[in-house]
Amino acid sequence: MKTRMLFMLLSAGLLFFFGCAGSGAGLDENGNPIGSDNGGSPVPFDPTFTNIQQNVFNRICIDCHVGIAAPEGLRLDAQNSYANLVNVPSQEQPDLLRVNPGNPDLSYIIRKLEGGPNITGGQMPLDRAPLDPQTITTIRLWIAQGALQN
């Protein structure tokens, strides 16, 4: 009985901490400070790699896909993203390229962003709202136009 009480007390102690999440004051929906390089609201952009880097990778993806321990080895910071994406086989599904120039439907990044039924793991960005359809369409267009480093 004493042990069960101890368990209940310790369990209640664990739950006591629940609610320690931040208020989000001064942050955008991705947790980036508003006014910082990565913060603020997204705006429509033209289908160039520079724009995708600034508006998608820098704002959202590099919270996880950065540094030496980036998931699936996919670093999406400006120095590494293009080389890690274009014509590179996916780690999760090596039969598909992450970005297949000219073929958005055969690009694994599109399947991950759209949350297709045949993906491995979760839809990207993980645990966040999916990218808006317009942004995905823009990425599709960039790939369809040859996935240039423009």
Next chain:
Amino acid sequence: LKTLLLLTALVYLCATSSIIAEPYLAVREGLKCSACHTNITGGGKRTQMGTGYGAIDLPWKPADLESQKIPHYFSLIKDLLSIGADFRAFNRSTFSDGGSETNTFQTDKSNFYLQADLIRDRITFYLDETIAPGGAQTREIFGMIHNLPGRGWIKAGKFIHPFGLRVEDDRAFIREATGFNFNTPDTGVEIGFQPGPFTLMASITNGTSSIVDNNLSKQFVGTFGYVGDFFRVGTSASYNDAVDANRRVHGGWAGFRIKDFVFLGEADWIWDEELTRDRDQFVTYAEADYEVIDGWNLKVAYEFYDPDRNVDENERDRVITGVESFLTSFVQLQLFYRFNQSIPQNVPQNADELLLRLHIYF
């Protein structure tokens, strides 16, 4: 509704018992991971003792395997060649105040294992192949020389880093944020010793999540721990350096049991240095488990994550609570509710989840 569910979970706690992540089993039994797993650092294929424990000792109503002439250990050539598997399928519902509610069936991470003991108790070839969802992918493949002095071993190939508590949930902050989880094996060499109650292991790997290594830098991971009958404590550290980035991770973990109760905890500090951005992160995990009757367990866990200690008010936390049962031999059923809290403007990260999962294992 959240409060009601939380209270319901607490009532369950008062009335019944606990469990989920697998390290609690090791703590409950006062054993090291290697007692039940071929991979000495834990996870993956089970040893003969591990399958026996899972098929006969653990279940609520174990099947009468002996009378039906069903083995609990599937092997050939006098146990020199053996196989195993984990299959998981689940139904997941999400509930969000400001977003849409979802419900989906999915096959979860499922793996097939092959072990060949080329020289019994000395040289082992090991394969852990992820077979679902998506295409097949090798999670671990290595050769291992074991039973060296000091109960030592040397492992070479692709394996999961020896860091922290190897909880089964890859989405736990301590596994997701640190990058040490079942999705991030790496290629290199691991050496370890288990003299008496102590465990000491270290690895050197490419540090590139098994992507082609194009530099001279390597990742170093080490763990030192004491594993007693009722109590265990340890520390893990990792250093991964590259030309344009480096990451250090330090952590401590502990576990203890009192009668049918098990408690686990881990805290990790993560330092990233990048050309464009430095970041300090902090994660914690605490879990309490209670076995009410054989094969029925209750669990409550709390997680906290500060994704950037230099940014205020961006923290996340969550509580996971639920019940699981090893209904019969080779079958586990889990029902968990996950209360997620994040900054209010990030609606998906505040969505709660209900998970019902079937797990077949041998």
